[in-house]
Amino acid sequence: MSDVYILGTDMIKFGRFPDKNVADLGAEAALLALDDAGVSIQDIEALWCGNLMEAGAMVGQRILQQIGQTGIPVVNCANACATGATAFRDAWLSIKAGVYDLVLAVGVEQMGKGLLGGPGGRSGIPKEGLLGSGTMPAVFAEAGMEHARKYGTTFAQFAKVSVKNHHHSTMNPKAMYQLETPLEMVMNAEMISYPNTKLMCSVNVDGAAAAVLASEKKAKELGLKRAVRVRASVLTSDPFTERDLVMPDVNTCTRNAAKKAYEMAGVGPEDVNLVELHDCFATAEILHYENLGLCKDGEAGRMIDEGEVALGGRVPVNCSGGLLSKGHPLGATGIANIYEVSTHLRGEAGKRQVEGARIGLTHVIGLGSACAIHVLEKVS
């Protein structure tokens, strides 16, 4: 099977764009990625489009109506917060399968402000309304408190995640915010769901990101100079566990995906130079240090205290600012993570560059659940 390469990738600056629609934003990112790869829409053999909120509205085709209706196959996909990464992975699969040599993946979302989650389905045990515990801030706060119970993780340690990611995003012009948030500011912000304050919740923004994927043959033809090799692409759903069948399990599917991804890539967590992981809430980031094997179970609090996950540390996490400060446009997030890691591997990340980065990992998790992990490697 052919190796798969990222030849071009880009994202629009995340923000709020009420005078544009989902297709406008997706088309912008697609054109940026095509330009970055030095190819035209006429060269692209198929498109995967990730979008959640308008999943029934043919977003991929609407993007092509703006950037060139070449008649290629279009797949629209939705997979909660793993939507963008799923679009990327299915594009990757098509090259792995030997069907195509050059394809495009776009992730795009237009979000309102405010709270995600809520009542959910009509069957089973109702959470929101009855117990008030089915919202996203509550689910991830509860998962964080379980970690605190087991390992003594503190409110301040969770808050430091947000301080770090906001600091990182001051160096990322494409992030929603470029704003330092000192520890007192994070801890004193409006409490949403203890221990997550408002500054410890991801930002709902509009955004889009895209990537051009190529087979080895095509990548060599077009030039490998800035190419990034996809060493692993893994998608999991949550397996049955005996722990808790009422609240979503935000850990197991990540642990399973990480194990598979390291096996597929032939590397271990110690080989990874930077990580973009799913910090939908500050509590979640702490859990994922351990879920991804960046440290042993129970060491995540120490990792954030000692700066191991900050830029300049042993394994910088969320140099982009993460979902907490770059923003979290659901369908775009997975590909935006891939853009961030690729940019470091290409040595083009400017002030936030992780020096000498050769291997990076991206991770997203959509509740329900879907976890996608990609391991990317610098080529030249």
Next chain:
Amino acid sequence: MEQPQPPFRILPRVNERNRHFWTGGERGELCFLRCRSCGTYIHPPTPICPSDHAKDLAPEAVSGRATIASFTINHQPWMPGPELPYVVAIVEIEEDPTVRLTTNIVGCKPSEVYVGMPVEVVFERHGDAEGDVWIPLFRPRGNGK
């Protein structure tokens, strides 16, 4: 020509890409984006030319003359709007019959409208907090018969 009291309409959201179309009426001009490389008129506006995928596009005024390609007469008050019954039509512009827009036919009785009828643009101005818009409508051209 502007009607003194235009009917209620849900107004378009004007942005940088479509401003020429919704505000050209201020100068009495029906404007479309046009590809400078292959000459294609583009409607609705897109960031690249749908025909040759070139990116050098600019708005350009056309004559405002068109021909009715299809129409229906709406008899039901689905939402607040023009007085019933009214004509919803698709017109082809004189410069390029593949460029069509959906519009209303005004200035004649609905029963007088026919496919192939020569029409010309007339703008209906609407005040809006974010800036006025000029909706392009069409009326019979010449004696219209």
